[in-house]
Amino acid sequence: MYRVYAIVSEKTGRIYIGQTNNITKRIERHNRGYVKSTSKDAPWHIIAMESFDTREDARWCEHKLKKSKGRRVRWLKQFHI
Numbered sequence: 001m002y003r004v005y006a007i008v009s010e011k012t013g014r015i016y017i018g019q020t021n022n023i024t025k026r027i028e029r030h031n032r033g034y035v036k037s038t039s040k041d042a043p044w045h046i047i048a049m050e051s052f053d054t055r056e057d058a059r060w061c062e063h064k065l066k067k068s069k070g071r072r073v074r075w076l077k078q079f080h081i
Contacts, residue, residue: 002058004065006048006076009041016044017065017072019058023049048079 004019007030016038020026027046033039052058065072 002052002055004050004052004058004061005046006079007038007044008047009038010043010045012041014041015047015076016041017062019055019062021055048076050075 002019002021003023004017005023005026006015006017007027008015016030018026023046027044029035030038030044031042033042038044050061052061065075
């Protein structure tokens with residue numbers, strides 16, 4: 001199972017979107033500073049998540065969300081963000 005997730009920085013309010021097959025380990029890596037693009041904004045917590053059967057589907061969704069602000073906003077609204 002693969003997941004597309006959105007996390008928010010408690011420090012800055014920045015939202016980051018990514019995909020993984022192990023959400024617990026991935027969030028831990030974000031919070032410990034192992035992910036270069038998110039290391040300065042830790043701590044992070046999950047605000048949205050969607051599951052997919054294949055990595056290809058999850059990567060496609062992540063790509064679409066990162067490419068279109070409108071799509072990203074609509075996706076986040078599903079989670080009352």
